[in-house]
Structures are given as structure tokens and as C-alpha cells.
Amino acid sequence: MNAEIIAVGSELLLGQIANTNAQFISARLAESGINVYYHNVVGDNEERLLQTISTAEKRSDLIIITGGLGPTKDDLTKETAARHLSCSLSYDMESLKAIEQYFLQTGTEMTENNKKQALVLEDSTVFFNFHGMAPGMLKSAEGTTYLLLPSPPREMKPMLVNQVLPYINDQKTENNSIHSRVMRFFGIGEADLESRIEDILSEQTNPTIAPLAEDGEVTLRITAGSSDLKEAESLVNHMVTVIEDRVGQYCYGYDQNNLLQKISLLLEQKGLSIASAESLTGGLFSSEIASIPGASHYLSGGITVYSNKAKQAVLGVPEDLLEQYGAFSCECAESMAQQVRIKFDSHIGISFTGVAGPGDYNGIPEGTVWIGVSVKEGIVSSFKVTLKGDRNFKRIRAVKHGMYALIQLIEKNAGPLVKQDS
């Protein structure tokens, strides 16, 4: 089954938002073994949308259209799809009732245009919208399946995952199983990684190997297809072992477990608590950790100290240390990590200090970052990394280096990172 995605909305063509819906839908379809060969974006324009649907119909079995289901005048998707399919629109009574109820409950007047959201394609399968007003719908005609989804991600994502995909998977008659694994690397560049497995990459057929570099991490997605799922899994697992033999020392995790997921899981499993002292990163480390549900089990907290004054007064870094070595030093990073661990009475303290830029600072090049780690047994350590890219890329990379160091520390319970308290 070959799919393509059409996103409708002038806001996408004006660059006001990115098409993250296409990303989410593609990832879910890939997991279900459905190939996506094209993404398209068109504006709120009936003729151009009609033309795009016609082109898609000639090359794809499943056409997913997001957006344009709302109440306003420029929402034209259902009308255009009906025109393409030569069918009519009718009210979905369950959706209409829910819309009317919403306005009753909130005590606001229901404007007439809101009713339009309950219109659906004649004879389509309707997906009730549990997080908004406009329902989704699926209709097959002449060998092509059309799926219309609302564009707000909060509405589209649960509808796709909980309602649409189970429905589509029930309908599938093919016996084609796909299995896929993602290997995650840190500390090695994409070109370097690829050149080390060049022979494997050039011979790939089944499984296929797709490299991707993003924000300083590199991933390899290994995908195999077979009529038997067990066979597909075995093909993937064998390839993972072959690649691990070559570059396993840089592979820190698999599948959805990126650096953040992995360190969160490790802290939870080992019953370790952590506190952060952040200068350069400004709270990004603790905020990232806090973004995972259940973070309160291991995140004690953190202190963001942006000035030397605050490093002394709030964090308790000794004045003479700051005078002798400055805030951009191993000594300061180690003191920050130790102080924050003690203040929060946590197992681990981590710190980030350095020059985010733009511009160098007192002769220290932009992008120089010191990361300190302190653990309860009185061991403290630090390391320096030099990062490139814009201000926020450097902040993100710094946080990732910190997470990677913590993973190594916890998994190996030692490693080059940890030295005696200085």
C-alpha cells in the first residue's frame, strides 16, 4: 500500500508553521508497513487542491489530507474532496450534537459557521474528534482510499493512532510484515560512521539501512520486509549485530530511546536523583528532564545561575575560586556540580558553563563549554567540549553531551569521566 500526504493551509506556504503533521503521520505509517512516497502542501485554494488530489490519485493507494476541516471560509477540503469524488456532504449527527453541547456548556453563543465542522463526505467512515470539533473521515472510491484528518496536532494525533490506524490495519488483507529498528549514535559524525560501514551500505537490499544526522546525533534505521514477521525481525537483528561489531562503541541506544529517554529510564531504574546547575544552558537540561512524565521520581531540581554574583550567592561557588579560575573553567564547573548536588541532597549533580555566543568572551572562543558531574561518594569530574552552530544549537548540543556523559557514568559505573575529587 503506497500512501501520500496532502497538507492544506496557506499558513504552511507562508512559513508560519512547519508541516509536523506529515512527519508524525509518516512515522506512524512506516511503523505499520505503509510506504509514503510523497508529501504535498497546497494553500487554501480549491483549484490547486483539486489538481493535487488528481495527481495523487494516479500514483497512490491511500491519500491522506490534513487541514481545511475547520469552521472558517477558507476551510475547503471537504467541499473539494466531494467535488473530486462527485459525492455530497451530510451532517454527522454525533459530531453536530457534541458541537452544540460544547457551546451550551461553556455558555457561549454558537456561531453558524461552527455547524459546518460536522459535515462529512457521503458514505464515509467517520472518526469522532475527542479533542476538538471537526471529525475525521475515510472513504474509498475506485481503488483509492481518501482519509481526511483535522490539522491541529492535538486532535489529529490521537485520532490517527487510536481510531484510524486500528481501522486500517483491520482492513489490510496483504500478508506483508515490516520490522524496523533504529540504532542511535553519539560522538561520531555521519560521514565517519558511513565510511566505516560503507560496504554494508552499498550492498543493502533487505534489510535497508537509512542513516540520518540530526542535532549532533546520528541514527541508522534498519528495516526488513517479509511475509513472516519473525523472519523480518531476524533479518533486522542480524544486521544490528553486524553493525555493532563495527561501530558499537558509539551506539548508546535503540528505537525511541534517544539520549533524553535513555537517561530518564536509567535514573528511574537505578533509583538515582539528579540536580543541575546551569549557566550557559539556562535551565534547558532540567526542563528537558522535566518534559518526561514521571520526572519527579528522579529530578530533584536545578539552579540557573547566569551571573558570577548568583554563582556565589545562590549556588555557593567560592569567591576565590571564581577570581582565580573564572566562571569558564573546569574548576567552576566542578564546584557548580558539587554545590547543586549538596543543596538538593541528590545522588548526582551536573553543571554547564561556557560561552553560548554570539561572539567570543574575554578570549574564550564562542562554543567552549565545560560540563561538571558530581556524585554522592564525593567524586567530581569535568570535561570541556567545543561546539559549533548557533546559540540554541550549542545549548542543545551541550545538554546532549551532558546526558551522554551521564549515561556512560551510570552504565559503566566509572569510565574516563570520573576522577578523584580535586
Add this chain to the structure above:
Amino acid sequence: MNAEIIAVGSELLLGQIANTNAQFISARLAESGINVYYHNVVGDNEERLLQTISTAEKRSDLIIITGGLGPTKDDLTKETAARHLSCSLSYDMESLKAIEQYFLQTGTEMTENNKKQALVLEDSTVFFNFHGMAPGMLKSAEGTTYLLLPSPPREMKPMLVNQVLPYINDQKTENNSIHSRVMRFFGIGEADLESRIEDILSEQTNPTIAPLAEDGEVTLRITAGSSDLKEAESLVNHMVTVIEDRVGQYCYGYDQNNLLQKISLLLEQKGLSIASAESLTGGLFSSEIASIPGASHYLSGGITVYSNKAKQAVLGVPEDLLEQYGAFSCECAESMAQQVRIKFDSHIGISFTGVAGPGDYNGIPEGTVWIGVSVKEGIVSSFKVTLKGDRNFKRIRAVKHGMYALIQLIEKNAGPLVKQDS
């Protein structure tokens, strides 16, 4: 001039990344008065890319292709464009020299595939890549202009802004001026906003008015075209005044100045320093503020306190207050804001506490958030908001409510937010 964007990369079709390049390019082109009518994404597949370029050629004057310029085997964009244009590829010597130099300097061996990055379309205008290896290029043929750009955003963005757009603007012969302004709203829903200006929206021709809702903010983009730039500006300004008359009380800013930019600017201009005490948001507020260059002028720092123990021990919230009212209360929010302001000796303290979810906590519904603000004159205040959406959406919304409250506080120097110290 009508443009369309083709992004090449199987990672996009697999949903591993979002097509943020198309967003960035579209926004910059819109500013330059170039209409973008289509986005396309195709995989690393020569036939499908060729077909997509052929379709684009029939409907667009400018075709921008991102990606597929790299060193690996699946990078096929230049080869495919050359095939479409029936032209050859040759080495750009400046790029080739820079690539060779890079490997010399870093002391790593240059693999043969890296040389491929210096190949460019015959007779094209070459844009040197100051942040990577593969150059960009522009070539016109039979009334269509082809622009090839590298896909890493760190390379593409500065190349587009600093090299390509100045070049294109120099070439433009049309006398068509476009002026555009964005009005930014908070505290009003999209449907509510639209219904209040429905008559204006339905009559729009020039200027056009494009509404957009994102992360709890709503924007209206007002765009006018004219042969005279002054005339276009005047059309836009008049419409802004008309809309302000209706819904001006919800409009907090214009153009690039979103809530974060606006509060940062205000703090800088007024010489005010700020510190944050964050429970629910886990450092997201301070991290957001720190993401703006120059944040050290006004961000004193912040304390993330995830447990009651830390709220007492690190932040100094009184134990009896926590016992009497609990961590999820106005009293706790106000104490947190006051304590952090005092600790950092800053002009303003802001705090966030509440239930991020998933799930309710001790009968307090998920999404209930208390925000406290304390200012140097001893005035402290707080308010409660109830937020919907997933964990991170709630955290982001909470931070935005805090920023909006601070903007009101600073701009009005009073307002309903501020009451006497309790």
C-alpha cells in the same frame, strides 16, 4: 514570481524529521514578495524526483530543491537536475579546495565521496557554503530558475539569507511591492477572534488577512501588494488600525515580536532583572529567556524545585505554608516568586507550580497551574489558569501565560495582576 519547494530525503518520508526548511524558506520568500504555491517532499529516488521536477516546471517560475547534495550514494539531486536540464556537472574549485583544506586541518583522511560535494551544475551561479561543504547553486533555463540548497538548516539558512536572496532581489525586474504585518494575540481563541472580525475577513481582497492559531497564540497576517511600497504600507497600516479598534485589547505585539521576544525586549529596555522559581515548568521559563542573545543583561537565574523538600530547603518556602496550603496553591506560588526574587536580588520574581499530568493529583485536575509574580517594591500576586493538552503543551502554555502577565505588568505598571502583599 511563483515559487515551489521540493525537499529531497527519505528521512522526511519516514517521519524522522519535519520539513522545517520549507517553513524557513517560505517565510523568507513571503517577506521578499515571492509567492510559494506548493511544497513537495520526495525520497532519495531519481525517477520520482525527476517526475516531481517536471511537474513543478509546468507551474512555477522558481523551483527550490533542498537536500541530496551530500557525499553519500543516496544523494542524487545534482545528478537528477543535470539529467532534467540536459547539462553536465563540473567541480567548483573554491569548494573543492575548502573541502580538501578541512580534512588537512582536522588531520582526518578525506574519503573520495567527499569530493562529490564540490560538483555543481554547468554554468550555474555558485553559492559558497560557509557552514558546511556542499555549495548551493542557481541556474536558469527556458524561463524557469532552479535553486539547489543543502539541507542542514545551519548551512541552508545563512546561505539563503546572506547570499541567495540578495542575488535574487538584484535580478528582479518587476515593480511589485509587498508589505506585510503580523498582529499577535493572546487570551482569545481563533474562532472567537474570527467571528469578531467576520465582516472584515469576508470582504478582504487587498490587504489579505490570514489567521493562524498556534500553541495558544493567535496571529493575523495582513499583506498588501502595490506597485508603490508606500501605498502597500499604508493599506496594511489602515487595516491594522481597523482590527485594533475591534480586538485591540488582546493584541500584545507585532511581527517577529512573539511573547518571548517581547518580554525580553521589555526587560532589556526597562533595565529590569528577573529570576524564576519553577516546579511544573522545570526550568522551561528560564531556558526560554536564556535562548535570546543578550539574556544575561536581565536574566539573573532561576531555581527549579520539583519536590516539597526542595521548595523548603533550596528555595526557602516556609514549611507551615506548604503544610497549610500545599504546593499547588496561590500561597505557594506567591512565596516561591518572592523567595526567588530575594535570593537572586532581582527586580522581578516569577513562579510556576501546578499539575502537569498525565493524571490528576490529590483531586486537583491535571492542567491546573498557579503563577506567582513578585516585584521589588514588596508587591506579590498570583493567578490560576486551567490548561488543556498534553504534558508539554501545558508546560509551554504555562510559560506563555507567565510571559503575558509580565508584559501586562511592565507595560501597564499595574493592572489586575498586581495586588498588595498578602
